[in-house]
Amino acid sequence: MRYLGRVLLLLGSLAAASGLIAQERQWYINGGVGYQFFDNDRDFDDTSAAVIGVEAKLTDNWGVELATIYSEPDNKNNNSSLDGQFVSGSLSLLRYFNVNTNFVPYLATGVGSAVIQYDNNPVDDEDEYTQYNLGGGFRYALSESLSLRTDARYLLDDDNDYTGGLVSIGLSYAFASDSRPAVAQVDTDGDGVIDRNDRCPETPAGRQVDEFGCEFVLKQAESIKLKINFAYDSDVVPAAYISELKKVADFMRKFGGVSAVVEGHADSTGSDAYNKKLSQRRADAVRNALIGNYGIAENRLSAVGYGEERSIADNKTDEGRLANRRVIAVMQSKAVE
Incomplete structure (x- = not known):
């Protein structure tokens, strides 16, 4: 825990600096369900988990996400007093790829704090530790504001060297921080096809294009x-x-x-x-x-x-x-x- 404050302060400063550069940004509310894995030293069975996060897209290729995970893992030895409730909060930096399409993969890394509360155990009723994450996923647009989002993270307990992981799937809702249309609606090259559907992103404005934003092939001369x-x-x-x-x-x-x-x-x-x-x-x-x-x-x-x-x-x-x-x-x- 002794390094957590410094790391969060550093990430927060980076996010603030990026926010000053990107005056207009897009936000996402991410929610989903997943499956959480624990290593053998943790004495927990793998279990289902709920995930929710708030993501800010700072530039076309970079974003940050504040997210939490909640699960209720059972003790491997069927000792109900050692069953637990797992809660974590983390701040992650995201790197997006292929941003002008419906399918946007990303890489992610971050740090946060995790707590396990044990049921009915007066001796050791709570563990709190620093947790790092590393992974990635993808977002697939279903409409201008709604997308499918999958995510996989490797989780590392820096205090006790415990490891684990989480895979999740859910929905992501996009909205803009100003009156500007969401990024999914932007048509950078002005050809009438929004960026996320545009396979030819540098077509000159006004040029006749097909549904993918590429130069239209005429079958009849005009x-x-x-x-x-x-x-x-x-x-x-x-x-x-x-x-x-x-x-x-x-x-x-x-x-x-x-x-x-x-x-x-x-x-x-x-x-x-x-x-x-x-x-x-x-x-x-x-x-x-x-x-x-x-x-x-x-x-x-x-x-x-x-x-x-x-x-x-x-x-x-x-x-x-x-x-x-x-x-x-x-x-x-x-x-x-």
């Missing part, structure tokens, strides 16, 4: 057409076409393999050389807007100006010239046969 008309002698994208840009950007984010050539055009007013440069500026303006305002990667878009050489309407009318002052692009996703 396409979208960009068309923007410009004012006379202008390379400024009209405000009326902002929604058109957003629609195209959403399409390109959804289908990450799509790239496009943005084509700029002009009417026949002015010289061929001037119209060539003007159409290039128009194509560049649309490309730059998709890159700068909507985050489309530069290597997915190129721009070329064709001047007046690809007219689609009569340049003798206002309506025809407006139709020719345009930027167009056709984007098509690839399908897998």
Whole structure:
């Protein structure tokens, strides 16, 4: 018992320090039933036990748990006066693995205090000792807040060198310490699939994905057409076409393999050389807007100006010239046969 206070103080300091780093944390209430083992020197039969604990997840990979075990072991020699009641309390440090899935294994180690009270024994009615534990288990999510939890610990009585163990199974209820959704609901990469179900955790936001968060394999190609008309002698994208840009950007984010050539055009007013440069500026303006305002990667878009050489309407009318002052692009996703 002489080292227990120091060890608990150290673990408490580590937990407090981690808590300062992790302002938002998740908590679990863990409850279960188990089977407790005693070594031959303890003179107890193995018995069933109840386990309950409170667990705080400090970071994605680390947590602490305050837990208690209760059992009523019988004396091996059928001496009812030496039957007992076992109670322990411990503080454990947990290391989680595979945290973004439904199945989260962990390792655990900790220290605490255990007490055995003997029934009707005036000579030796109580043992109290320091107990260390080492083991691990796993948590399997059944829903966003409820999970199955199994645990196995090796138990060591540091005062008398008694050993034992405990295996348990139970349920774990998760809740957050603030108004933020529980960790099980977090979608870190923004692809619409929560982290614990996401097998491809770095998918870009907005990309079309399957139920596992991985890039969707298309069975049928999809396409979208960009068309923007410009004012006379202008390379400024009209405000009326902002929604058109957003629609195209959403399409390109959804289908990450799509790239496009943005084509700029002009009417026949002015010289061929001037119209060539003007159409290039128009194509560049649309490309730059998709890159700068909507985050489309530069290597997915190129721009070329064709001047007046690809007219689609009569340049003798206002309506025809407006139709020719345009930027167009056709984007098509690839399908897998």
